[in-house]
Amino acid sequence: MSSFDNNDDCIFSCNIDDLPSNYTKLAIQSYEKYGVFFLRGVFSKSEIKSLREDADQLFIEEVGERNRTVSQIQSETLKHSFSEAFMNTRLLTALNDIFSDPDVSLLPPFNLTKNHMPHSVDTKAMGWHRDCGGELPIKQCREILENPKYMFGKVGVFLQDNAEYGGAIDIVPGSNKDFSRFPRGCSNAVFWLKVLIFVQRYFPFIYKNNAVRKVFCVLIGMITTNVRAGDAVIFDSRNLHKGTPVRCDIEQSMIYNCETLQAELPDNQTKYVLYSQFGNSLGIQSFFYDRLNRKGGESEMDEWIKDAKAVKNSLTEERYFFRKVGSLLNNSFKY
Numbered sequence: 001m002s003s004f005d006n007n008d009d010c011i012f013s014c015n016i017d018d019l020p021s022n023y024t025k026l027a028i029q030s031y032e033k034y035g036v037f038f039l040r041g042v043f044s045k046s047e048i049k050s051l052r053e054d055a056d057q058l059f060i061e062e063v064g065e066r067n068r069t070v071s072q073i074q075s076e077t078l079k080h081s082f083s084e085a086f087m088n089t090r091l092l093t094a095l096n097d098i099f100s101d102p103d104v105s106l107l108p109p110f111n112l113t114k115n116h117m118p119h120s121v122d123t124k125a126m127g128w129h130r131d132c133g134g135e136l137p138i139k140q141c142r143e144i145l146e147n148p149k150y151m152f153g154k155v156g157v158f159l160q161d162n163a164e165y166g167g168a169i170d171i172v173p174g175s176n177k178d179f180s181r182f183p184r185g186c187s188n189a190v191f192w193l194k195v196l197i198f199v200q201r202y203f204p205f206i207y208k209n210n211a212v213r214k215v216f217c218v219l220i221g222m223i224t225t226n227v228r229a230g231d232a233v234i235f236d237s238r239n240l241h242k243g244t245p246v247r248c249d250i251e252q253s254m255i256y257n258c259e260t261l262q263a264e265l266p267d268n269q270t271k272y273v274l275y276s277q278f279g280n281s282l283g284i285q286s287f288f289y290d291r292l293n294r295k296g297g298e299s300e301m302d303e304w305i306k307d308a309k310a311v312k313n314s315l316t317e318e319r320y321f322f323r324k325v326g327s328l329l330n331n332s333f334k335y
Protein backbone atom coordinates (compact mmCIF):
# COMPACT_ATOMS: atom_id res chain seq x y z
CA MET A 1 0.00 0.00 0.00
CA SER A 2 1.47 3.36 -0.92
CA SER A 3 0.79 6.65 0.76
CA PHE A 4 -1.88 7.31 -1.89
CA ASP A 5 -3.96 4.40 -0.68
CA ASN A 6 -4.40 5.90 2.73
CA ASN A 7 -7.86 6.84 3.78
CA ASP A 8 -9.81 6.51 6.98
CA ASP A 9 -10.62 2.87 6.35
CA CYS A 10 -7.35 1.02 5.84
CA ILE A 11 -4.24 0.15 7.76
CA PHE A 12 -1.98 3.19 7.59
CA SER A 13 1.24 2.54 5.73
CA CYS A 14 3.56 5.18 4.39
CA ASN A 15 7.19 5.86 3.63
CA ILE A 16 8.68 7.90 6.45
CA ASP A 17 10.08 10.43 3.94
CA ASP A 18 6.72 10.91 2.28
CA LEU A 19 4.27 11.36 5.15
CA PRO A 20 1.05 13.21 4.25
CA SER A 21 0.16 16.31 6.29
CA ASN A 22 -2.59 14.39 8.16
CA TYR A 23 -0.43 11.34 8.92
CA THR A 24 -0.78 11.59 12.69
CA LYS A 25 -4.58 11.36 12.41
CA LEU A 26 -4.40 8.47 9.91
CA ALA A 27 -1.86 6.55 11.99
CA ILE A 28 -3.87 6.93 15.21
CA GLN A 29 -7.11 5.92 13.48
CA SER A 30 -5.37 2.85 12.07
CA TYR A 31 -3.87 2.00 15.46
CA GLU A 32 -7.22 2.31 17.22
CA LYS A 33 -9.21 0.37 14.63
CA TYR A 34 -6.73 -2.29 13.53
CA GLY A 35 -4.10 -2.17 16.29
CA VAL A 36 -1.33 -1.59 13.78
CA PHE A 37 0.30 0.81 11.33
CA PHE A 38 3.47 0.83 9.24
CA LEU A 39 6.23 3.40 8.78
CA ARG A 40 8.28 2.35 5.81
CA GLY A 41 11.86 3.06 4.82
CA VAL A 42 13.19 3.89 8.30
CA PHE A 43 16.64 2.63 7.25
CA SER A 44 18.27 3.03 3.84
CA LYS A 45 19.75 0.07 1.94
CA SER A 46 23.28 0.96 3.08
CA GLU A 47 22.17 1.36 6.72
CA ILE A 48 20.49 -2.07 6.59
CA LYS A 49 23.63 -3.65 5.13
CA SER A 50 25.76 -2.16 7.87
CA LEU A 51 23.30 -3.10 10.66
CA ARG A 52 23.07 -6.67 9.40
CA GLU A 53 26.88 -6.92 9.35
CA ASP A 54 26.98 -5.58 12.92
CA ALA A 55 24.29 -8.06 13.98
CA ASP A 56 26.23 -10.97 12.37
CA GLN A 57 29.36 -9.85 14.22
CA LEU A 58 27.48 -9.51 17.51
CA PHE A 59 26.04 -13.02 17.37
CA ILE A 60 29.41 -14.52 16.36
CA GLU A 61 31.54 -12.69 18.94
CA GLU A 62 29.11 -12.61 21.81
CA VAL A 63 27.58 -16.07 21.99
CA GLY A 64 24.22 -16.32 23.72
CA GLU A 65 20.51 -16.58 23.25
CA ARG A 66 18.47 -15.47 20.28
CA ASN A 67 17.71 -12.10 21.91
CA ARG A 68 20.28 -9.45 22.65
CA THR A 69 19.37 -6.28 24.57
CA VAL A 70 21.55 -3.20 24.23
CA SER A 71 22.75 -3.52 27.84
CA GLN A 72 24.00 -7.07 27.13
CA ILE A 73 26.25 -5.96 24.27
CA GLN A 74 29.92 -5.94 25.37
CA SER A 75 31.54 -4.19 22.43
CA GLU A 76 31.22 -0.38 22.78
CA THR A 77 31.21 0.03 18.98
CA LEU A 78 28.31 -2.38 18.52
CA LYS A 79 26.47 -0.95 21.52
CA HIS A 80 26.70 2.49 19.93
CA SER A 81 25.59 1.21 16.54
CA PHE A 82 22.46 -0.46 17.96
CA SER A 83 21.67 2.44 20.33
CA GLU A 84 21.68 4.73 17.28
CA ALA A 85 19.43 2.28 15.43
CA PHE A 86 16.89 1.98 18.26
CA MET A 87 16.90 5.75 18.72
CA ASN A 88 16.49 6.47 15.00
CA THR A 89 15.65 10.17 14.91
CA ARG A 90 13.20 10.02 12.00
CA LEU A 91 11.25 7.13 13.49
CA LEU A 92 11.10 8.61 16.99
CA THR A 93 10.13 12.05 15.65
CA ALA A 94 7.21 10.51 13.76
CA LEU A 95 6.15 8.43 16.79
CA ASN A 96 6.45 11.51 18.99
CA ASP A 97 4.02 13.33 16.71
CA ILE A 98 1.62 10.39 16.36
CA PHE A 99 1.48 9.58 20.09
CA SER A 100 1.48 13.20 21.21
CA ASP A 101 0.17 12.53 24.73
CA PRO A 102 3.19 13.29 26.98
CA ASP A 103 2.37 10.18 29.06
CA VAL A 104 3.15 7.88 26.10
CA SER A 105 6.82 6.98 25.80
CA LEU A 106 9.17 4.63 24.03
CA LEU A 107 10.15 1.92 26.55
CA PRO A 108 12.82 -0.75 27.01
CA PRO A 109 13.91 -3.41 26.46
CA PHE A 110 15.77 -2.58 23.26
CA ASN A 111 16.01 -6.04 21.89
CA LEU A 112 17.67 -7.38 18.74
CA THR A 113 16.11 -10.75 17.88
CA LYS A 114 17.68 -13.36 15.63
CA ASN A 115 15.72 -16.00 13.69
CA HIS A 116 12.72 -15.76 15.97
CA MET A 117 9.86 -17.58 14.27
CA PRO A 118 7.37 -20.38 14.83
CA HIS A 119 7.17 -23.69 12.95
CA SER A 120 3.81 -23.77 11.18
CA VAL A 121 3.11 -27.42 12.13
CA ASP A 122 5.04 -28.08 15.35
CA THR A 123 4.64 -24.81 17.28
CA LYS A 124 1.53 -24.68 19.45
CA ALA A 125 -1.27 -22.64 17.87
CA MET A 126 1.13 -21.85 14.98
CA GLY A 127 2.68 -19.29 17.31
CA TRP A 128 -0.42 -17.07 17.51
CA HIS A 129 -0.39 -15.01 20.70
CA ARG A 130 -1.11 -11.62 22.21
CA ASP A 131 1.81 -9.96 24.00
CA CYS A 132 -0.60 -9.12 26.85
CA GLY A 133 -1.59 -12.82 27.07
CA GLY A 134 -0.23 -13.17 30.63
CA GLU A 135 -2.25 -10.12 31.73
CA LEU A 136 -5.60 -11.28 30.36
CA PRO A 137 -6.49 -13.75 33.15
CA ILE A 138 -5.68 -11.18 35.88
CA LYS A 139 -8.80 -9.22 36.89
CA GLN A 140 -6.99 -5.94 37.59
CA CYS A 141 -5.11 -6.15 34.29
CA ARG A 142 -8.20 -7.06 32.32
CA GLU A 143 -9.95 -3.93 33.56
CA ILE A 144 -6.98 -1.88 32.39
CA LEU A 145 -6.82 -3.72 29.04
CA GLU A 146 -10.45 -2.83 28.43
CA ASN A 147 -9.92 0.82 29.36
CA PRO A 148 -10.10 2.99 26.21
CA LYS A 149 -7.08 4.94 27.50
CA TYR A 150 -4.86 1.82 27.65
CA MET A 151 -1.80 2.02 25.45
CA PHE A 152 1.02 -0.50 25.20
CA GLY A 153 2.66 -2.09 22.21
CA LYS A 154 5.79 -2.87 20.25
CA VAL A 155 7.81 -1.12 17.59
CA GLY A 156 9.50 -3.70 15.35
CA VAL A 157 11.99 -2.63 12.70
CA PHE A 158 12.67 -5.45 10.24
CA LEU A 159 16.07 -5.87 8.61
CA GLN A 160 14.85 -8.09 5.71
CA ASP A 161 11.93 -8.39 3.34
CA ASN A 162 8.98 -10.67 3.97
CA ALA A 163 9.95 -13.53 1.62
CA GLU A 164 10.28 -17.32 1.41
CA TYR A 165 12.29 -17.47 4.67
CA GLY A 166 9.66 -15.53 6.60
CA GLY A 167 11.31 -12.39 7.87
CA ALA A 168 8.19 -10.55 9.04
CA ILE A 169 5.12 -10.92 11.26
CA ASP A 170 1.54 -11.96 10.60
CA ILE A 171 -1.29 -10.21 12.43
CA VAL A 172 -5.05 -10.26 12.83
CA PRO A 173 -6.10 -6.63 12.23
CA GLY A 174 -8.71 -5.47 14.74
CA SER A 175 -7.93 -8.21 17.29
CA ASN A 176 -6.77 -5.44 19.65
CA LYS A 177 -10.45 -5.01 20.47
CA ASP A 178 -11.99 -8.42 19.98
CA PHE A 179 -11.61 -9.80 23.49
CA SER A 180 -13.67 -7.02 25.09
CA ARG A 181 -16.32 -6.90 22.38
CA PHE A 182 -17.48 -10.42 23.17
CA PRO A 183 -17.25 -10.69 26.95
CA ARG A 184 -19.34 -13.85 27.12
CA GLY A 185 -18.37 -15.55 23.91
CA CYS A 186 -15.43 -15.10 21.65
CA SER A 187 -14.64 -13.35 18.43
CA ASN A 188 -14.37 -14.95 15.04
CA ALA A 189 -10.57 -15.01 15.29
CA VAL A 190 -10.55 -16.51 18.78
CA PHE A 191 -13.17 -19.11 17.84
CA TRP A 192 -11.18 -20.34 14.82
CA LEU A 193 -7.96 -20.23 16.80
CA LYS A 194 -9.53 -22.55 19.37
CA VAL A 195 -10.65 -24.91 16.58
CA LEU A 196 -7.12 -24.80 15.13
CA ILE A 197 -5.61 -25.73 18.51
CA PHE A 198 -8.12 -28.59 18.85
CA VAL A 199 -7.36 -29.95 15.38
CA GLN A 200 -3.60 -29.57 15.92
CA ARG A 201 -3.84 -31.58 19.15
CA TYR A 202 -6.35 -34.29 18.30
CA PHE A 203 -6.15 -34.57 14.50
CA PRO A 204 -2.46 -33.97 13.71
CA PHE A 205 -2.70 -35.88 10.41
CA ILE A 206 -5.34 -33.37 9.19
CA TYR A 207 -3.43 -30.41 10.61
CA LYS A 208 -0.25 -31.42 8.72
CA ASN A 209 -2.02 -30.65 5.46
CA ASN A 210 -0.81 -27.24 4.25
CA ALA A 211 -4.16 -26.39 2.67
CA VAL A 212 -5.99 -27.01 5.97
CA ARG A 213 -3.70 -24.62 7.83
CA LYS A 214 -4.10 -22.02 5.08
CA VAL A 215 -7.89 -22.22 5.44
CA PHE A 216 -7.55 -21.71 9.20
CA CYS A 217 -5.45 -18.60 8.60
CA VAL A 218 -8.14 -17.18 6.31
CA LEU A 219 -10.87 -17.98 8.86
CA ILE A 220 -8.84 -16.34 11.65
CA GLY A 221 -8.60 -13.20 9.48
CA MET A 222 -4.82 -13.12 9.25
CA ILE A 223 -2.72 -10.86 7.07
CA THR A 224 0.99 -11.19 6.56
CA THR A 225 2.70 -7.83 6.89
CA ASN A 226 4.20 -6.95 3.58
CA VAL A 227 7.35 -5.53 5.16
CA ARG A 228 10.50 -4.72 3.28
CA ALA A 229 13.92 -4.37 4.88
CA GLY A 230 13.99 -1.14 6.89
CA ASP A 231 10.25 -0.92 7.58
CA ALA A 232 8.75 -0.44 11.04
CA VAL A 233 5.56 -2.14 12.24
CA ILE A 234 3.90 -0.53 15.26
CA PHE A 235 1.37 -2.83 16.92
CA ASP A 236 -0.85 -3.02 20.00
CA SER A 237 0.07 -5.62 22.65
CA ARG A 238 -3.54 -6.89 22.48
CA ASN A 239 -3.27 -7.80 18.79
CA LEU A 240 -3.06 -11.46 17.82
CA HIS A 241 0.20 -11.97 15.94
CA LYS A 242 2.99 -14.44 15.19
CA GLY A 243 6.24 -14.58 13.28
CA THR A 244 5.82 -15.24 9.55
CA PRO A 245 6.89 -18.87 8.96
CA VAL A 246 9.27 -20.12 6.32
CA ARG A 247 7.54 -21.33 3.13
CA CYS A 248 6.11 -24.85 3.72
CA ASP A 249 8.32 -26.72 1.24
CA ILE A 250 11.50 -25.19 2.73
CA GLU A 251 10.31 -25.52 6.31
CA GLN A 252 10.21 -29.33 6.10
CA SER A 253 13.98 -29.57 5.80
CA MET A 254 14.87 -27.03 8.44
CA ILE A 255 15.93 -27.42 12.07
CA TYR A 256 13.79 -25.65 14.68
CA ASN A 257 13.75 -25.18 18.38
CA CYS A 258 10.03 -25.03 19.08
CA GLU A 259 10.61 -24.12 22.74
CA THR A 260 12.60 -20.99 21.98
CA LEU A 261 10.79 -20.35 18.67
CA GLN A 262 14.10 -20.22 16.84
CA ALA A 263 14.90 -21.55 13.39
CA GLU A 264 18.29 -22.38 11.92
CA LEU A 265 18.06 -20.23 8.80
CA PRO A 266 20.84 -20.15 6.18
CA ASP A 267 23.42 -17.44 6.99
CA ASN A 268 22.39 -15.21 4.09
CA GLN A 269 18.71 -15.41 5.18
CA THR A 270 19.09 -14.55 8.86
CA LYS A 271 16.04 -12.80 10.28
CA TYR A 272 16.88 -9.77 12.43
CA VAL A 273 14.32 -7.51 14.08
CA LEU A 274 14.87 -4.53 16.37
CA TYR A 275 12.10 -4.57 18.99
CA SER A 276 11.31 -1.86 21.52
CA GLN A 277 8.13 -1.18 23.46
CA PHE A 278 6.00 1.90 24.01
CA GLY A 279 3.07 2.71 26.25
CA ASN A 280 1.43 5.00 28.78
CA SER A 281 1.18 4.70 32.58
CA LEU A 282 -1.89 2.47 32.38
CA GLY A 283 -0.21 0.11 29.94
CA ILE A 284 2.94 -0.02 32.08
CA GLN A 285 0.86 -0.70 35.19
CA SER A 286 -0.85 -3.71 33.60
CA PHE A 287 2.45 -5.00 32.18
CA PHE A 288 4.19 -4.93 35.56
CA TYR A 289 1.21 -6.25 37.47
CA ASP A 290 1.67 -9.44 35.47
CA ARG A 291 5.47 -9.49 35.25
CA LEU A 292 6.14 -8.88 38.93
CA ASN A 293 3.87 -11.79 39.82
CA ARG A 294 5.75 -14.16 37.52
CA LYS A 295 8.59 -16.34 38.81
CA GLY A 296 11.77 -14.54 37.79
CA GLY A 297 9.76 -11.52 36.64
CA GLU A 298 11.03 -9.27 39.48
CA SER A 299 14.21 -8.51 37.53
CA GLU A 300 12.28 -7.00 34.61
CA MET A 301 12.37 -3.46 36.00
CA ASP A 302 16.16 -3.71 36.61
CA GLU A 303 16.53 -4.87 33.01
CA TRP A 304 14.56 -1.84 31.79
CA ILE A 305 16.77 0.51 33.83
CA LYS A 306 19.97 -1.20 32.61
CA ASP A 307 18.83 -0.86 29.00
CA ALA A 308 17.79 2.78 29.41
CA LYS A 309 21.24 3.52 30.92
CA ALA A 310 23.08 1.64 28.19
CA VAL A 311 21.32 3.54 25.42
CA LYS A 312 21.68 6.89 27.17
CA ASN A 313 25.41 6.38 27.84
CA SER A 314 26.04 5.37 24.24
CA LEU A 315 24.53 8.50 22.73
CA THR A 316 25.43 12.13 23.11
CA GLU A 317 21.96 13.64 22.63
CA GLU A 318 18.52 12.97 24.06
CA ARG A 319 16.02 11.52 21.59
CA TYR A 320 12.38 12.39 21.08
CA PHE A 321 9.72 10.03 22.35
CA PHE A 322 11.88 8.26 24.96
CA ARG A 323 10.08 10.52 27.40
CA LYS A 324 10.37 8.28 30.44
CA VAL A 325 14.15 7.84 30.24
CA GLY A 326 14.72 10.47 32.98
CA SER A 327 12.37 8.79 35.45
CA LEU A 328 13.88 5.36 34.69
CA LEU A 329 17.33 6.68 35.51
CA ASN A 330 16.50 8.70 38.63
CA ASN A 331 14.33 6.03 40.30
CA SER A 332 11.11 8.03 40.06
CA PHE A 333 9.62 5.69 37.43
CA LYS A 334 6.17 4.54 38.56
CA TYR A 335 4.08 1.55 37.56
Ligand SMILES: O=C(O)CCC(=O)C(=O)O
Binds near residue numbers: 117131168241273
Ligand atom coordinates in the same frame (compact mmCIF):
# COMPACT_ATOMS: atom_id res chain seq x y z
O1 LIG B 1 9.36 -11.11 15.09
C1 LIG B 1 8.64 -12.08 15.23
O2 LIG B 1 8.81 -13.11 14.61
C2 LIG B 1 7.49 -12.09 16.15
C3 LIG B 1 7.80 -11.49 17.44
C4 LIG B 1 6.72 -11.64 18.41
O3 LIG B 1 5.80 -12.36 18.24
C5 LIG B 1 6.79 -10.86 19.62
O4 LIG B 1 7.76 -10.11 19.79
O5 LIG B 1 5.86 -10.96 20.44
